[in-house]
Amino acid sequence: MSVPTQPPRQFRFGEFKIDLQTGELSSNGRKSTLSEKPLQLLVALVERPGELVTREELKKKLWNSDTFVDFDLSLNKAVNRLREALQDSAEQPRFIETLPRRGYRFIAEAVPVEPALSEKQPVLRDQAIATTAATESVTRRVRSSNSIIVATLLAAGILAGAFAARKFWATREPRFQQLTFHRGTVFSARFAPDGHTVLYTAAWDGNASGMFTNRSEFPESRPLGSGKVHILAISRLGEMAVLLERTFIAHRQFMGTLARAPLSGGAPREVAEDVTDADWTPDGDKLAIVRASRGRYRIEFPIGKVLYETNGWISDIRFSKSGDLIAFLDHQVFPDDSGAVAVVDLRGNKRVLSGGWNSVEGLAWSVDGNQVWFATDALYAVTLSGKIRTVLRTGTDITLHDISAAGAVLLSEDNKGISMMLSTPDSKTERDISWLKSSVVTGISQDGKLLLFSEQYAGGGPGYSVYLRKADGSDAVRLSKGSSLGLSRDGKWAAASVAGSSGDELWILPTGPGTPKRLPNFGVQYYYAADWLPDNKRILFSGEMPGHKPCFYLVDTEGGGFRRMTAEGTYGAASWSGNIVSPDGRRLFAKDLNQDLWTYAVDGSGGRRITHLASADIPFQWTPDGRAIYFYRQGQVPARVYRVSLVSGKREFWKELRPADTTGVLDIIAVVSTPDGSSYAYSFDRWLSDLYLVQNLK
Structure with a gap:
């Protein structure tokens, strides 16, 4: 009898070997395991080497038709993760070639690997057993007739049990119900005490944000109240915590005056100012808050007592069911949403449950109060001992808003993107020069022909990526992993921050031929903004040392020294960008904790206060004569740009930055x-959200 052939289980290509059964990828003696979607993608491509596998074919192979997922974004993520595991690149592929807007092709030779003898033996043993069984069939034939009735009854019982199990498990599958249908952004959503009514803050169809209410049995949302009101939390007694006259800060966060308001209606009672988040104690009597004050975020409970404070920022505070812990998201750098899931007790003892997430949005306590659920590229649960499990894989960006007492979950699917616009003297209008899906500009050359930017979200990969692109729209060049900070005056070097094991590392990257160079950090843990001096050798940057507030430092890239330039509490214009040094290289600008704009002499001879700015006013550029500074106001779309005179402090309107489509911006x-x-x-930054009610998650 011939031995039946089995499809190859292992393939070798280049320096890699993949086991399609276990997902184990090995290279030069090192082994790793591919996650589900990258493995399925690799199998689909390796099965058809040299052929185009369309995006539609891959979507059908990787996801069921009823899967809750942004297919294009999720496929891009799977491709990026597979390329990262294979150390491949889209620009110079060795294994996976991209055919734009069509699909992908596996271009390497994939050679089947013959399994070891021990892996073949089960097939041979099965054949031997079959042969022995044939010689003994006559002996068993008499006994088999007596067993038919028993076997039939047993089979019927098993079949009935199988159908019962199938019905049971079918009821436990996650069930999704879409609650919102307009185009725009969901900022926050909470269950009312009845567990069926949902209140949420959203901005639909290019209009200003407002509060809405919805019930699962009625898909139509109704406006709730009027004016600038933002929902933060709802107590078990039916009282809301809301922000009045709030101002948008970043991501889903607003800042305003905290007020208590009855869910049944009535005038709100103001409680505290400069609040960004709040949650009720389990008995519904008191509030814990997050307050932004003098450049720092802090958790207060009771209001006025600081439990935890950070130079970064805090979001999504939630009281535990027992009321002895507050869970929150701890973000290192404002307004980057990377960060950690943490808890703090009522004595101010803080600990991290899970850290190192590229993007984390929303958390809530599980129904039993023993886990904190949080959302990144999937929905996860972490115990107080730090054990993590996956609750739901969606393949797209999601935000966890709330979990009801019955276990229903409010999730929003967020199609997030960052677009980069460019205007040049020869262009009649601004044009989109984004590269992937999250292009954050941080530098432009003196002649306007080069742009330095970071790619974030999934396109940038873990820790983000630094890119350079010509203004003519030619393909961008990836310089390194990390976040871009600033471009040298001659355009030959880029400064970048790269995450290391004990904090950020400062690197300078050649934009052409040359060798990247890591600079000493001199104890600096985080880098926020940077600019080069005209000599193209020294870098001025805003940074933070452990236990200290941010300030400015000057470092010589050729080993000439390092010194602090400003007092603690003076910081960079923004985390993203900043042309901070004057054209002649003699001065820099900064803001202090009182939101005053200052200029400081680079030679260390002192500083001068210019004017007071709002907390959202971001200075970003000197005028050519060094007599004025440009600034714009964050949180407003469109954004108006002004020049402020260093002599008189007078402000003059320059231009308006207005994306053509403002919905979701x-x-x-x-x-x-x-x-x-x-x-x-x-x-x-644009977010387009759909809010879902999800049942049967465990």
């Missing part, structure tokens, strides 16, 4: 300009 997050203002670029 949260903010203008970065602006850069050439010294003469003839070319400028900016990035804006």
